[in-house]
Amino acid sequence: MKVLRRAGVDVTFPADQTCCGQVGYNGGFEQEAREVALHFMDVFDGDEPVVVPSGSCASMIKIFYLDLFADDPVLLERAQRLSERTHEFSDFLVNVLEVENVGAAFSGTVTYHDACHLLRELHISAEPRALIEGVSGAELAEMTDSDRCCGFGGLFSVKFPEVSAAILGEKLENIEASGAEVVVANDCGCLMHMRGALSRKGMRQRAMHIAELLASQSGLAVGQPERPEA
């Protein structure tokens, strides 16, 4: 929110919003997912761009709503319009606002984890890296296999906890080997997952959402003229 406002965007937060419906959709519960998705479409009706801070939620809205409503021409058309105006956070900054430097400052080495849906559904990988490199003082250190899943997978993480934790273990090793103090990801699922194990293992690395990084110690003066975006 801070970052968007600093970039001059007039942001609103529709008060009735809850969930995009991905939990049910990925579990095979299409009917339940449809009801939740309909609620989302009602809440986010309109023409403004919708900015989503998590790659998998953004994929759900941009890609999987089209599947969910494929059999209903009216709803499908609504889903299509919503899909076009929905952007994942880093995509919105870099490709819509055309901003790569938001005036953030952070001292330390940062590694980036490619969240699966963001990378393979939305094909976004250069944008977050450009934003990290735009942070003054931050150094981007790529980890091995940054594009490999962290093992979260929603309900997968509780259905098969041993397997999920083993996949996560490899991710943590790669994070550690990168030498970075911070791992950035644009997906709340991956972040919760990585944070959970970093804290359990008492590791010194921190997991941060890209917005947290971009909001750090901003060098931008408060009260800069507002841009008439969004």
Add this chain to the structure above:
Amino acid sequence: MTLVKSSQFRKASAAAVRSPKIQIALDRVMDHFVEARAHALEEFPPESWEQMRERASAIKAQTLENLDYYLDLVDRNVQRNGGQVHFAADAAEANRIVVDIAKSVGAKQAIKSKSMVSEEMGLNQVLEREGIEPVETDLGEYIIQLAHETPFHIIAPAMHKSREEVSDLFHDWLKTAPTDDIRQLCMIARSALREKFATADIGITGANFVVAETGTVVLVTNEGNGRMTTSVPRVHVAISGIEKVIPAIEDVALFLRLLPRSATGQRITSYNSFISGPRAPSDEDGPEEFHLILVDNGRLNLLKDPEFREALKCIRCGACLNTCPVYRKVGGHAYGGVYSGPIGAVVTPMMAGIKDAKDLPHASTLCGSCRDVCPVKIDIPKLLLRLRQREVGGSASERSSTWTERLLMRRWRSTVLTRAALERSASLGRFLQGPITRRNRIRKLPVPVLGGWTKARDFPPLAPKSFATIWRDELAGDGRG
């Protein structure tokens, strides 16, 4: 299918994760395959690799749409070449056909080149029962045959066996001296197999492709065992799933570019055999009889289902296994069936019944990397999702979601259907989490299902205030931050 035990995925996968032996083997071999594939793809611009995938996918789709036509063409052309075609509805019928052929020539010994369909059929056990000794001649298959196991990986069936274990197996079965020298182990297998090649009465192979226009079986191997199996014995029996048909001989070139690169990262395999019928009068060698058995064994379930038909495009390269974060940790045996990894998680439930393999569609994080590496562009994550949907809302024979799953999803739905309900649940959660939260983390969640999370990971407690509240009270009127 005879070997499906996929309902045990949960237990078997957890055990595999705890096995240091399996983890070492997976780490080594999976990385090798992934790197080799990446290296092999470097010689193409990404667009041209993509074009090849598109084309292969389209050829397969077109063939599957008209499979009856192409199967008829195979039948006619194999006959024209002097061979015989047999159609088998299931494993039992296919086994009976093989046994009948073997008995008709008085066979006592059969040599086999690698065939996944024969694994589906449990052919070796059937042959043994009938007094015919089957001998696998692919080195990996030979090792797992001695160990009485099923393939761990579609193209590296014995990848989980260490050299010490192989040495022990050879010592037990062939009475050879123990050795940890891989070259020497290969030589032991080679000399044992040479003898079998020379004495076997029939040779049994799979088929990587069956070319309709020419009635040709295409076999791809690296050890030359396929060529020995198809040329030395008097009878050659090729067994193929009905989906292995491709229309024309020129299509083979495309698939032979895609298959080895996707599988082992090779530009081409050491041996590519094209077999069109038995020995001709002018040939100096080759088998006197050639049989092609085309097996359904559950494939029609996929073919007649428009949502799942694309799974039959699979050319069994194994690339989806190598890239899958789940397969890379659990290996092949956890999947229970003959086919493992992402594609196994799709075809096993469809061939064996969704209820019997109900864990498999969930054994995926839906990360999508299988779809990206598939040489015929099968959208595996979408198919896994469709299977999950069938478990919930499919036909009576498919519905298999448990009442706890349904209850949980109904709870979730009603919680997120309105903001007020979500806030109420959050308030309740904040109240309940108090006693179990220490230093802003939850180390043990004392609830079913979610409890698995905290075995290896902390769980974040709900924030004292929701963002919606912060927004309303502090941010909304603020204009800019």
